[in-house]
Amino acid sequence: MSDNFLDTSIEFIKGVGPKRAELLSEELGLSTFGDLLLHFPFRYEDRSKFFQISDINAELPYVQLKGQITFMEEMGDRYRKRLVAKFRDESGSIDLVWFKGVSYFKKVLKTDQTYILFAKPNAYKGQINLVHPELQTIEEYKQQVRSNISPVYPSTEKLNKQSLGGRQLQKLSSALLAKAKGRIKENLSKEIREHYALMDRERAIFSIHFPNSADELKAARFRLKFEELFFIQLDLLKLKLVKLEASKGFEFDKVGEHLNEFYEKHLSFELTNAQKRVLKEIRKDLGRGKQMNRLLQGDVGSGKTIVAVMSMLIALDNGYQCALMAPTEILATQHYESLKEMLSEMNVEFALLTGSTSSADRKEIHEKLEDGRMQILVGTHALIENKVKFKNLGLAVIDEQHRFGVAQRAKLWKKNTQPPHVLIMTATPIPRTLAMTLYGDLDVSTIDELPPGRKPIKTIHWYEGKRLRLYGFMEEEIAKGRQIYVVYPLIEESEKLDFANLEEGYQFIFKKFPPPKYKVSIVHGKMPPDKKNFEMERFVKGETDIMVSTTVIEVGVNVPNASIMIIESAERFGLSQLHQLRGRVGRGAEQSYCVLMTGNKLSSDSRLRMQTMCETNDGFRIAEVDLQLRGPGDLTGTQQSGLPINLKLTDLSRDGKIIKLAREAAQGLLDRDPELKMEENASTIQYLKAQKKGKTDWSRIA
Numbered sequence: 003m004s005d006n007f008l009d010t011s012i013e014f015i016k017g018v019g020p021k022r023a024e025l026l027s028e029e030l031g032l033s034t035f036g037d038l039l040l041h042f043p044f045r046y047e048d049r050s051k052f053f054q055i056s057d058i059n060a061e062l063p064y065v066q067l068k069g070q071i072t073f074m075e076e077m078g079d080r081y082r083k084r085l086v087a088k089f090r091d092e093s094g095s096i097d098l099v100w101f102k103g104v105s106y107f108k109k110v111l112k113t114d115q116t117y118i119l120f121a122k123p124n125a126y127k128g129q130i131n132l133v134h135p136e137l138q139t140i141e142e143y144k145q146q147v148r149s150n151i152s153p154v155y156p157s158t159e160k161l162n163k164q165s166l167g168g169r170q171l172q173k174l175s176s177a178l179l180a181k182a183k184g185r186i187k188e189n190l191s192k193e194i195r196e197h198y199a200l201m202d203r204e205r206a207i208f209s210i211h212f213p214n215s216a217d218e219l220k221a222a223r224f225r226l227k228f229e230e231l232f233f234i235q236l237d238l239l240k241l242k243l244v245k246l247e248a249s250k251g252f253e254f255d256k257v258g259e260h261l262n263e264f265y266e267k268h269l270s271f272e273l274t275n276a277q278k279r280v281l282k283e284i285r286k287d288l289g290r291g292k293q294m295n296r297l298l299q300g301d302v303g304s305g306k307t308i309v310a311v312m313s314m315l316i317a318l319d320n321g322y323q324c325a326l327m328a329p330t331e332i333l334a335t336q337h338y339e340s341l342k343e344m345l346s347e348m349n350v351e352f353a354l355l356t357g358s359t360s361s362a363d364r365k366e367i368h369e370k371l372e373d374g375r376m377q378i379l380v381g382t383h384a385l386i387e388n389k390v391k392f393k394n395l396g397l398a399v400i401d402e403q404h405r406f407g408v409a410q411r412a413k414l415w416k417k418n419t420q421p422p423h424v425l426i427m428t429a430t431p432i433p434r435t436l437a438m439t440l441y442g443d444l445d446v447s448t449i450d451e452l453p454p455g456r457k458p459i460k461t462i463h464w465y466e467g468k469r470l471r472l473y474g475f476m477e478e479e480i481a482k483g484r485q486i487y488v489v490y491p492l493i494e495e496s497e498k499l500d501f502a503n504l505e506e507g508y509q510f511i512f513k514k515f516p517p518p519k520y521k522v523s524i525v526h527g528k529m530p531p532d533k534k535n536f537e538m539e540r541f542v543k544g545e546t547d548i549m550v551s552t553t554v555i556e557v558g559v560n561v562p563n564a565s566i567m568i569i570e571s572a573e574r575f576g577l578s579q580l581h582q583l584r585g586r587v588g589r590g591a592e593q594s595y596c597v598l599m600t601g602n603k604l605s606s607d608s609r610l611r612m613q614t615m616c617e618t619n620d621g622f623r624i625a626e627v628d629l630q631l632r633g634p635g636d637l638t639g640t641q642q643s644g645l646p647i648n649l650k651l652t653d654l655s656r657d658g659k660i661i662k663l664a665r666e667a668a669q670g671l672l673d674r675d676p677e678l679k680m681e682e683n684a685s686t687i688q689y690l691k692a693q694k695k696g697k698t699d700w701s702r703i704a
């Protein structure tokens with residue numbers, strides 16, 4: 003019954019009708035009563051206060067007056083008519099002006115009537131007037147479902163022109179709420195509401211539209227944010243539970259010769275405590291007989307590779323094959339090289355498969371994969387091509403996951419009858435709140451400690467005026483035998499311009515640091531891959547002193563002797579990108595530096611970004627600031643949940659506390675009622691199902 007009510011078409015609200023209903027649906031996606039109830043105000047105006055006309059000044063955002071019209075006159079010519087009226091209260095009088103609907107207002111407004119007026123004061127030729135004020139009779143004013151805090155609704159230009167602006171939407175909301183009493187169903191159990199001191203749903207919806215006080219509004223918003231997040235978390239955690247229950251996983255219960263041999267003979271350093279903890283978490287997952295879906299996050303240089311390698315050795319010990327995937331050929335190659343370093347003395351068969359692998363090699367790799375001789379395959383996307391068949395893929399490690407879409411990952415699963423364990427590595431630290439929302443169905447392991455003995459990178463912000471000093475600094479460092487990166491921004495819309503900047507910068511540096519004394523490499527995205535690799539290689543081998551490039555070197559590349567990172571036009575980079583770039587240095591024993599070069603004029607956001615970079619090397623801290631500055635961005639596409647992450651009220655950068663509470667509540671519910679069968683949760687389940695209707699079911703592939 004009440005469900006039908008909320009599903010009723012919006013056209014049946016008084017004053018809407020089919021035509022305007024269509025407009026509302028096109029412009030704001032509002033089709034039903036339920037949609038309109040959830041179309042929340044984006045701000046509120048204080049209507050508790052009546053102003054005296056004598057107190058009005060042009061700085062006031064809005065004023066509410068009570069008085070009478072004493073006089074009206076149509077002015078201007080036939081083409082530019084306007085209506086001017088005098089409005090008076092006991093303190094004085096003020097002009098009201100209409101440029102539109104002149105004859106209409108002239109007809110309906112009366113001079114013997116008391117009106118409540120609401121308008122924005124406007125300064126015009128040294129006088130203050132009120133243009134297009136809202137006027138209501140005392141009766142109209144009293145009839146409305148209303149409160150002193152008056153809601154302002156988001157609308158669009160087009161709707162505005164069709165008299166469906168914020169003001170009219172307020173009327174529609176008010177009319178709808180008058181009919182909705184007793185028909186808005188609760189969707190959280192009494193237990194949860196009591197435990198988290200949540201307002202009941204109907205009252206929250208009434209209050210968010212027409213709050214009686216600031217406190218009531220706060221409580222209503224809390225309740226509705228909580229609800230919004232609760233259902234996302236419930237969906238994610240349910241998905242996780244289902245995956246865990248349903249997905250039988252390979253059980254890696256042996257710890258055998260590969261891991262032991264590696265640990266005893268080939269591990270050249272002591273693992274950090276964080277690495278040990280994370281490995282323990284992974285081992286536990288692998289031994290449970292359920293499929294592992296784990297996100298391994300750790301700042302650049304925190305030592306994720308070794309964790310991946312040791313996890314793969316566990317798979318080998320149990321007779322399974324592994325895949326290690328990277329988003330670019332350079333990275334895949336580096337992973338392959340570091341495997342060579344670590345595993346060359348062990349009896350492990352591994353290979354690299356990328357777009358440039360020769361067909362003869364490719365054929366051999368395919369064969370060995372199918373008969374099981376090949377134990378670890380490192381590669382790019384080439385690895386998920388249909389031709390690539392494993393005998394028994396047990397663990398897939400995916401590096402830098404954000405470039406690897408959900409759909410691509412899904413392809414991996416098809417390589418087995420049973421899905422392999424999955425370890426996703428990312429060097430982009432994600433603030434906890436965001437991780438809980440985006441990756442809520444994955445388990446997260448965090449390496450929050452760098453290997454010992456690292457010298458923290460020193461970061462300096464220099465304005466253009468320090469350029470000569472920069473070159474002097476570069477000379478000194480090269481003289482000490484160091485290598486230097488110089489990075490230029492590349493932003494897609496202005497690719498041409500950036501390329502010009504890069505070329506220009508290269509020429510300039512080439513002149514400043516001429517051969518034969520100095521050697522300079524250049525790499526950019528438009529180069530053919532073989533040329534790019536060649537230049538890259540020269541720098542990696544230490545044959546060149548300076549690498550001038552765009553952000554292609556952003557991810558993963560490891561050149562320990564490169565200890566200076568110079569970022570040109572640093573104000574054009576986002577924080578996380580700056581941090582990623584900086585992570586290219588600080589990998590060797592020498593003191594490393596990052597120099598942020600910017601123009602003299604910086605926005606306050608840019609200044610905060612530079613300042614943050616200079617203050618901290620902590621990727622998590624930087625990610626928090628980034629989130630505050632930019633907001634969570636577009637979440638669709640990366641989201642794992644089946645629910646659309648369309649947050650109407652929540653601000654992920656500010657509502658961390660509520661996210662935590664909502665997740666805790668959702669987890670608690672699933673702990674008590676894993677199959678969601680208890681009577682007290684019936685309305686919750688019903689609501690969840692209704693929300694999911696027609697949405698892509700990512701659980702099938704994620």
Ligand code: ADP
Binds near residue numbers: 271301307560
């Ligand atoms: P990332 O997390 O960025 O992928 P890597 O795995 O590439 O980091 O590790 C960075 C460097 O630190 C590598 O040279 C690696 O050998 C080294 N490393 C990793 N763990 C340790 C450790 N516990 N002690 C000393 N060095 C380590």
Ligand code: MG
Binds near residue numbers: 306307558
């Ligand atoms: Mg790495």
